Amino acid sequence: MSTSTLTAASRLLGRPRFLDRLDLPRRxxxxxxxxxxxxVTLMLGFVAWNGIQIFLTPGSNAGSVFSTAWQPLANPASFGLLPFVTGTLAVTMLAVAISTPLxxxxxxxxxxxxxxxARAVVQPALEIFVGIPSVVYGWLGITILVPWLRENFSGVGFTVGFSWLAGSLVLTVMILPTITSIAYDAFRAVPGDLRAASLALGTTRWQTIRHVLLPASAAGVLTAVILGMTRAAGEALAVQMVIGNRPTMPTGLTQPLSTLTSQITLDMGNTVAGEPWNQALWTMSLVLLLIAVGFVLLVRWLNGRRQTF
Amino acid sequence: MTADLGGVAAPLKASGSRSSLGQLAAARRATLAEDEALVTKMEATSLNVSYAGRTVVRDVSFPVISNQVTAIIGPSGSGKSSVLRCFNRMNELIPKAVVSGSVRLDDEDIYASGVQVVEVRRRVGLVFQRPNPFPMSIYENVAYGPRRLGERNRARLDEIVERSIRQAALWEEVSDDLRRKSGLALSGGQQQRLCIARVLATEPEVILMDEPASALDPIATLQIEELMRELIEKYTIVIVTHNMQEAARASDHTVFMSMGTDRAGYLVERGPTRQLFSMPTHKLTEDYITGRFG
Structure with a gap:
């Protein structure tokens, strides 16, 4: 390029105008x-700070946090969180186990x-499902599912109907659209090229799904399942309405349980800030948060593994 | 079955030959006897293709000669790929695609009821325009077809994979890393040869290639062309290309398609490549091969 063109170019470009130099959009x-x-940092910090208070307050019987006895009104009070942690995991895992294949x-x-x-009908239906408030699911659960379990299956132990199974079934329905839509996106994200390549080799549709589509979308489908899990573990209201709210370790599907979320919503109005019971609820929030963070990290790790090939 | 060729079947020598009419006629007489030995492997008859009611291919008929390369050339939108995809029923993957007419493979209509589409595609393989290896190792890419056909014996799979990759002229470049390296980690030209190896592994009788070199550099293109010339020892090849030189260099027969006023593709002229390129009978063909349009 000759010198004269260079000068011409720089004259054309000129000095950046004031607004351009300010670069407002970037700021x-x-x-x-x-x-x-x-x-996010402040929220995490706040929950974490409050969550550890029970361990910093003398005479709060903080050691009982790791026990199975939840007796906040007993003397001495006991704040065992294990029933809630295991309850949350039990209800979530069962819901995910039922919901995932579906x-x-x-x-x-x-x-x-x-x-x-069919796609044009089902897809908007799924979106509506996601938008239904959880209280509606809970209400349906408490008016239809729980009485149905009680009236038809009291012989196998559903004496009250409120139970681990009732909680999991309500969650199954709630997370179904979540898992479905994310898994659907994962399947659609597999390039059509790959499907065509497989079919052109004379494979059947099922072989193509089994050997090309599923491996190529595995990480995305797992992400869908974990996000469903996160939603299930975090759901409070609907679960609280049907699970029976009894802080015991889960032993059977017919048994009323309590979860971290359901117990927090149930108890938060009854406690006074600063007392050990209130502090225990904060600790439960922290545990819930850690579970959620764990799930998110799991998703990220899986996504990182996506491009092994 | 004797092929309806209406011309010479002499293999192409140098491109751009300026043989006189007399020379060509002599060549034609000399090869008429060879004509008798030619076998039609596939044949399209009155093929029509429409997508969502819009006709894209109208009344196309031509034979595909066994163990030769047939090139389909023509401007964009003339329905070349649509015709090609009729030969292994890949058009069926496109919603609202309708195909009428017949395509015969060894005298059997592949569109007849009762014909298994899976079987057709096993016998007629397809190499796509853009290389599309699976996100798997090189080995698994090639073993994919045989595995789906039920081959479980490791030794036999190893053998098929090596033979196919060798046939696709890729062995020297990938043999060290067969199982560790992803098919996606190869260069474009290597990926396309991997895709050819993948098709070869299922031992088809016919290989369709949809502009296999359009995404490749000139050297990789030449490699693919050389490969085609080697493959016709055992296979029959139909290639779609918009590259005149490629058709002239690599094919034995050429089918020239163009687009009608209603934008439907139709067959203008077909014949032995050498004849079609040196003595086109249609003005349109002449204009196209000399680069005046298209």
Whole structure:
């Protein structure tokens, strides 16, 4: 390039104008991102600080936190959180175990089998499902599911109907659209090229799903399941309405249980800030938060593994 | 079955030959006897293809000669790929695609009721325009087809994989890393040869190639062309290309398609590549191969 063209170019470009130099859009989005990080950090810090208070307060019987006895009104009071932690895990795992095959099957149907019109009906239906408030699920559970269990299955132990199974079934329905839509996206994200390549080799649709689609989308489907798990573990209201709220270690499906979330919603109005019972609820929040963080880290780890090949 | 060729079947020598009419006629007489030995492997008859009611291919008929390369050339939108995909029923994957007419494979209509589409695609493989290896190791990519056909014997799989990759002229470049290296980690040209190896592993009779070199650099393109010339020893090849030189260099027969006023593709002219390129009978063909349009 000759010198004269260079000068011409620099004359054309000129000095950046004031507004350009200010670079407002960059500053705005940076501020937005910064405040988001700040808010999350403050929340985490706040919950963590309050969550450890019970261990810092003399005479709060903090050692009982790791026991199975939840007796906040007894003397001496005992704040065993194990029934809630195991309750949360039990209810969540059962819900995910029931929901996963259903959701992944539905997602596969939508992504690979369904005719266009069926997809056009089911997809908006799923979105509506996600938008239904949890109190509606809880209400349906308490007016239909719980009486149904009590009236038909009292012989096998559902004497009150409120139970581990009732909680898990309500959650199953609640997380079904979550898992389905994310798994569906994971299936759709598999390039059509790969499907076509497999089919062009003379494989059947099922072989293509089994050997190309599922391996290629495995990480995405796992992400869907874990996000469903996160939603199940975090759900408070609907679970509290049908689970029976009895702080015992889970031993059977017919048994009323309590979970971290259901117990927090149940007790938070009864406690006074600063007393050990209130502090124990904060500790429960912290544990819940840690479970959620654990799930998120799991998702990130899985996504990181996605591109092994 | 004797092929309806209407011309010479002499293998292509140098491209851009300027043989006189007389020379060509002599060549034609000399090879008429060879004509008798030619076998039609596949044949399209009155093929029509429409997508969602819009006709994209109208009344296309041509034979595909066994152990030769047939090139389908023509401008964009002339329905070349649509025709190609009729040969192993891949059009069925496109919603609202309708195919009428017949495509015969060894005298059997592959669109007849009772014909298993899976069987058709095993006998007629397809190499796509863009290389599309599976996100698996090189080995697993090639072993994919045989595995789905039920091959479990490790020794036999090893053998099929090595033979296929060798046939695809890729062995020297990948043999060290067969199981560790992902098919996606190869270069574009290598990926395309891997895709060819993947098709070869299922031992098809016909290999369809949909602009296999369009995403490749000139050297990789030449490698693919050389490969095709080697593969016709055992296979029959149909290739779609928009590259005149490629068709002229690598094919024995050429089918020239163009687009009608209603935007439906139709067959303008077909014949032995050498004849079609040196003495096109249609003005349109001449314009196209000389680069005046398309």
């Amino acid at each position: 705005l989005v940076t501020a937005a991102a910064g405040s988001m990080v700040l808010i 959701s992944v099957g539905l997602a596969l149907f939508l992504a690979e089998v369904a005719p266009v019109w």
